[in-house]
Amino acid sequence: MIVTDISYEQEMVIKPYDIDASGHVNNAVYINWLEDLRNELFKRILPFDELISNGLYLVVASTTIQYKKPLFLFQNPIGRMKVDSYDKGVWLLSAVIEFENRPVARAQQKCVFIDKQTNKMIRRK
Numbered sequence: 001m002i003v004t005d006i007s008y009e010q011e012m013v014i015k016p017y018d019i020d021a022s023g024h025v026n027n028a029v030y031i032n033w034l035e036d037l038r039n040e041l042f043k044r045i046l047p048f049d050e051l052i053s054n055g056l057y058l059v060v061a062s063t064t065i066q067y068k069k070p071l072f073l074f075q076n077p078i079g080r081m082k083v084d085s086y087d088k089g090v091w092l093l094s095a096v097i098e099f100e101n102r103p104v105a106r107a108q109q110k111c112v113f114i115d116k117q118t119n120k121m122i123r124r125k
Helices: 027-045 048-053
Strands: 007-011 056-067 078-087 090-099 102-115
Touching: 007 027, 027 048, 027 056, 027 078, 027 090, 027 102, 048 056
Parallel strands: none
Antiparallel strands: 007 078, 056 102, 078 090, 090 102
16 A cells, blocks of 8 residues: 655755856756655655665656745755655655745656666556
8 A cells, every 4th residue: 555645844955056147046956956855755655775676766757846936045945745646656746845934936746666677657556
């Protein structure tokens, strides 16, 4: 049985090289933050050593993100990601990046496990 009531939260660190020419956090940094959040979230679902020993790898099939407000150096946003659902091998995840309890970005990701030998998606109920 697949457990779907899993979430993860962490403070995101803004580094000087995250700032773009406009003076705010570059949009690409948010994608890296989603990667960090997703990796930590999936450690709770299936740790990487188990994933690899089972001949699987995780693939992000799609990412959508809505940028609400800019972030700047020295701000300390919080990132949260959770599993919204799991159906026939497809994980739907949602994330929010907040600063001072206000969303600055919202994202959704669709992920699947791939069998390394067959290169096919694992479809489990």
